[in-house]
Amino acid sequence: MLKMAASAVRGAMVLRTDISRPVVFVRKIPGTVASSELREHFARFGHVRKCTVPFDEETGFHKGMGWIHFSSEELHHALQWENHVIDGVKLHVQPQKPKALQEDQTSDEERDF
C-alpha cells in the first residue's frame, strides 16, 4: 500500500524543484582507477563529499563513469582545470546537469508592508 502511495507521489514529482548540487560527472575513467583514486585526485579542488564509481556486479569492472559530489561550489575549480590525468589517462570532466532550476523566492517576512 505504502509502495503504491509512494509511487503516486513520485509520479507527481515531475514538477518538483530539485536543489541543485555541486556534482561533477567524470567519464573515461581507466580500469586501473577506482573511487579512492578519483577522490584523491579531486580532493585538491575542494572537499569531496561523496565519490562514486559504480562497478558492474556481473563483471567486477566499472564502466568508466563516476560522480564527484563537492560540498560547495568548489567544483568550478575542478571544471576549470583542463588536464585531469590519472595513471596517464585523461579523464573527461563535466558538470552534472541540475534536474530543474530552483525558483527564486523572496519572503514576505522581510517586507515591512
Next chain:
Amino acid sequence: MAALLRPARWLLRAAAAPYLPLSLRLLAGGPGRPHAALCLRAARARPVAGGLLSQARLHSIAAEKKNYLQEEPTSSHRRNASQFDWALMRLDNSVRRTGRIPKTLLQKVFDNTCHSGSAGGNQALLLLRSCGSLLPELKLSERTEFAHKIWDELQKLGTVYDVSHYNALLKVYLQNDHKFSPTDFLAKMEKGNIQPNRVTYQRLIAAYCNMGDIEGASTILGFMKTKDLPVTEAVFSALVTGHARSGDMENAENILTVMKEAGIEPGPDTYLALLNAYAEKGDIDHVKQTLEKVEKSDLYLMDRDLLQIILSFSKAGYPQYVPEILEKITYERRYIPDTMNLILLLVTEKLEDTALQILLACPISRESSQNDFGSFFLRHCVTMNTPAEKLKDYCKKLKEAQLHTSPLQFTLQCALVAQKLDLAKVLMKALKEEGFPIRTHYFWPLLVGHQKEKNVQGIVEVLKGMHEIGVTPDQETYVNYVFPCFDSIKSVRAVLQENGCPHDDNVFSQAELRSKAVNGNLDYILSFLESNTLPFSFSSLRGSLILGFRRSMNINLWSKITELLYKDGRYCQEPPGPTEAVGYFLYNLIDSMSDSEVQAKEEHLRQYFHQLKEMNVKIPENIYRGIRNLLDSYHVPELIKDVNILVEREKTDSRKPSSSDLESKLEKLKAENQPIGDILKQLILMLCSEENMQKALELKAKYESDMVVGGYAALINLCCRHDNAEDALNLKREFDRLDSSAVLDTGKYVRLVKVLGKHGKLQDAINILKEMKEKDVLVKDATVLSFFHILNGAALRGETETVKQLHEAIVTLGLAKPSTTLSSPLVTLYLEKDDLPAALESTIDCYEKYKILPRIHDVLCKLIEKGETELIQKAMDFVSQEQGEMTMLYDLFFAFLQTGNYKEAKKIIETPGIRARPTRLQWFCDRCIANNQVETLEKLVEMTQKLFECDRDQLYYSLLKLYTKKQNIVFDNETYARLINLLLMKDNSTQAMQVKDFAETHIKGFTLNDAANSLLIITQVRRDYLKDALTTLKTALDLDQIPSRLAVTRLIQACALKGDTESIHDIQKLVNGLEDSIGLSRMVFINNIALAQIKNNNIDVAIESIENMLTSENQTVDPQYFGLAYLFRKVIEGQLEPALEKISIMAERLANQFAVYKPVTDLFLQLVDSGKVDDARALLQRCGAIAEQMPILLVFCIRNSQRPGKAPVMKSLLELIPELIDKEEAYTCLMKSYVFDNDVTSAKALYESLTAKNVKLNDLFLKRYAVLLKNAGESVPFTEPPESFEFYAKQLKESKETHL
C-alpha cells in the same frame, strides 16, 4: 602433365576468348585471394579496406537480395529481408573497419538468425562466407566447425542450398586448410540434386592441389573438359601449388610456360602461388629472384600478397626470412587491417614471436599518435594462452618501441576479463616492480566468476593471490564479492582461517557490519557496537549505519544506536566530538533519502527526533540549518521544528545578539516609550527561526499593538509548522484586521490550507482558498503541486470529506485545473481503503465531470491483481465507450505489463489492427523510468517489436535513459548507433556526442555509420562547429564511408560563408575521387571557393579564376553546365555591391567576347528571382542574347514552379521576356505557379492571352486553371476535364514520349 595440358588447350580454344581476361582473377582466387590486379584501378578509386572476403562481395550479396525482394514481396519475406539487412550491416561494418569478423559477432548474427526461425538463401551465404579467413582469431579447425554448424542448423530451419552455398563451403574449406574428400563433396552435391558449376570445379582442383594430389586435380579438369568449361588463371595457379606440394618444383615452375603457350599470361596470382611454394620450402633465394622478376614486369604485388609469403615462411618454420619480406612491404594504410589480421592469425597458430616482429615493423607514427597500437595483439595473446613470461617480454618491447603507452596495464585488463588468475598475478608483479600500485579492485573480476559458481576454493585462491601481491581485501571486496559465496559470515571466517588466508579483523568486522546493514539487521548492529573492542572511527561506520537505518523501520533501534554512538567513549569522543558527529550523521541520513522517502517516513522521523531529545542528544546549529534546508526542499517543513528541538543552544554564535538580548533591549525601549516595531519584528523572526512558538506567541500577546504584518506572517508560518491550527487561524484573523489588503506569500497560504484541512477546519481552509483567489495570489506549478500534496496527504489519512471539499473548492475557484495528478487523491482515497468498486466509480465520476481518468492504470492493476473480472469488464466498457477501443486496449496492455502478466499483455498488443500510440507508450516508458522498472520496460520494448508504426528509436532511447539512471549500461554497437542517429535527428547533438563518447569507452572500435556521420556533419554545421564537422568528415572518409551529398555541400557552403577558402580546398582534396559516389558537382567547389574569396575581399581573384576556367583551352566543365546561380544569389542576398558589379561586368564580357551566355543568363535570372527587376531589365537591354537562352530559362521556370510563393517572380520574368509564353513548358509552369499561390488575376490574364493567340491548351493546364477558378468561387469558361491531375500529368508525359 601432357594429359593435363591437352584439355586445357582444348578448352581455351573452345572458350570465348573475350571472356577470359576480365574474369580471370575475379572468379577464382586461391585461398584468401580476392580479385585484385586486373581490377586494380577500380579498387584504387574505392579502396577496399582489407578483408580477405572483400566488402564488394558482401555488397554483391546485397544486390542479389534486391532482386529476390522484387520477386516475392510477401510479408514474411519482408521480415527476412530486414533481418538480412541487419545481419549484412553488422558483418559488413566489421569487415570494412577491421577486415575481420569477431567470433562473438558472427555467433550473435547466427543466433539471431536461428532465433528468427528462418533464413533466406542470401543470409545463409553471408554466414557461410564469413567462416573462412575473416575469422583470424579462430583456429582453422574451429572455423570449419563453425561453418558446419551453420550449414546444419540452417538446413534444419529449411534453408534451401544452391550451388553458391556449396561453393562458399568449398572456399571456406580452402581458406581453412580443411582436409576433405572432393569426391565425397561432389557426391554430397549430387545427393542434394545440385549441379556443380565452373567455380565448384575450380575450387575442387585447388583442394586437390593443396593436398599435392595432381591426379585428383586432373580428374576434375577432365570433368571440366566434358562440360566445355573455360580454364582460368586460377586453375593454373592451383596447379603451381599442386605440383610444388607434390614435391615437383620443376613442373610447378613449368606451369608458367604452359600458361603462356595456352595464351594466358601469368598474373600476380600465379606468381604468388609460386612464391608461396618457394617459401614453403624455405627457398629464400628463389623467392627473391621471383620477386625481382615480378618487379621488373608490369605486374604488381600488393602488401597483401607479401603478407601471404610471410605467412607461408612462418608456417613452414622459416621465420628467419620474414624480415627480408617485411622490408618490401609499403604499409599502405588500407592494408593495415590485413597486417593486423595476419598478426592475429600468427598468434592463433602459436607463431606469436613472428607476429610481434611484424607488429614492431608497422610504421605507426609513434610520437604524434596518442592511441596505443598493439592492443589487439596483446588481447589475442591472452586469449590464446601465450605464456606469461613471453607476454611480459612483449609488453616491454612494445613500450620500448613507443607503440603502446601502457601495455602491461592493458594486458592485465585482458587477463582479468578472461579471469586468468595466474597470468594476472605475473603481470601485477611486473607492474609492481615498475612502481605501479596494485589496487584492490583489480581482483574483483577474478572473484566475480567464482562467486557466480559459489566456488569457495576459487575465492580462496584469489584471496591468497591478493596476499601474495601484497593487497589487503577491503570492505567492498568482502561484502560484494566474497560473502555472497558463503552461507554465513561465520563460515567465511572459518574457511579463511582453515586455508591460511590472513585478514584484517577490523576490515572484516566492518564488512560484516555492512552486510548486516544491507539486510536492515539493526539488532546485530546494536549488539556489535555494544560488544565491539576494535577501534572504529565513526566516519567509517556512517555509510553502513545509514544503509541499515533506511532498511529498517524500528525507530527504537535507530535511537538506541544513535544514543550509543553519542555517549559511548569508543565512538565519537575525539574532536570535533559527538554533537558534531551525530549532527552530521543526521544530515547525511536525511540527505541520503529521496523526498518521497522522507515524506513517507515523516512520522517515523518525528518519533526518532523526539526520542533523541529524550536521550539528550544535541546537534550544532549550523548543521541544523543544513537539515532545515533539506527538509524544506523535500516539501516536509513540518519536520523542521522537530529537528530544531535538538539544537545545542548553549553554543549558539555569541557574536549575534541572542533573543534574550533583544528582549531586554525591547523592554528598555518600551520603558523609554520609544517605538519598538522594528525590534519586535526582529525578535519574533528570531524566535521563529529558533522554533520557539510558545515564547513568540507570548511576546505577540504582550505587545500586540506594536505588531506589524511581517511579524504576523512569520508567526502564522511558525504555527503552521507546529501544526497549531487554532493559533494560526487566530493570527490570520488579526493579520487581516491589521491590514485587510495585506497578502501573504503563496507558500504560507498553502501551509494554512494544509493545517486547517488537517484539523478538520474545512470551511476555514476553503475561506483561505477563496482569499487566494480574491487577492489574486500567484499560483505557480509548485503551488499546484502543493495542492496535490495536501489532497494526497488527506487521502492517505482516509479523510474523505477533506479531499472532496478542498478539491472541489480548488477546482471551482479556478486556482488549478482538474488534472489526472491533482484529482488523483479522489481515487487514492478508495484505493488506500482497498475499496475497488468505489475507486473505479470515483475515476468514472472524474471523467464525467472533468473528462479525465485519474489513476485508471492503478485501478486496473489492482483489479487484475484481485481478479475482479466484472469490474475489469465495467472499466473496459466505459473506457471503450468514452475513449475508444484503442485506448481501452492500451490501458489493459499497460496494466497487464505492470502486474507482470506478460502473456496477456502480449496478446493484447498483438490484437490485429492495433497501432502505435506514441504519447501513451512514452507515458508508460517515463513511468518505468521513474520507478526503476527495468524488466517491465524491457518487456515493453520486446513486445512492441511488431507493433505497427512503432517508433523503436524512442523506445530504445527510454531504455537508455533508464539504464543510464541505473548506471547499468550494456549496449551493443547497434543500439548505440541507433541512439546516436536518433539524437542527431532530434538535433540534440550535445547529447548525441555524449552517447558517442559512452559508446567509444565501452565498445572497442566503435564507429558511426555513413548516415550517422552525415547527420552529425549537418548538425555540426548548423551549430557552427565547422572544425568539428571537418573532423567528422575526415573520420568518415577514413572509414571508407560515403558521406551524403547534403552533408558535404552544407559544410562547403558554411565554410564559404565564413570566407574559409582553405577548408574548402581541404575538403576538395579529401573527397577527391569520390565526387561521383557522393554526387558532388565540381560547381559546388567553384561557386563556394569564389564566394569565400569574395567574402575575403579577393573579388578580383575570384573573378579571374572563373573567367579562366570558362575561357581556357582545356575546360573541366562544359560552359553550358557552368552554373553560378548559387554564387550570384549569395552575392545578391549578401548585398555585396562591389562584387555584384564586377561579376556583372565579367558575365557580360564572357557573353560579348566569348559567346558564353550561361553566366549572364544565370545572373539575369537571379536578379529576377531576388526581385531586382530593374537591374534585370537593364542587363537584358545590354545583353539581348539572354532572351535566346531558352533551355536555361525553361529550367528556371520548371524549378520555380515546384515551389510556392514564386508567382511574382514568374510574372516578372514573363514581362521581361514575353516570348516565353510561346513555349508550352513555360506557360504550363506559369499556370502551376499561379495556382500554387492562388493568383487568380494573373492566371486569368495568362489564359486570355493564350486563347487570344489560339494556343491549343493541354488538359492538365485546363484542369489546373479550372480548379483554381472553382476554389475562388468563379465560373469556369470551359468544360473542366473530368479526370484527376495524375491522369492528365501521365497522359501529357506519354504523349511527349511518343512524339520523341
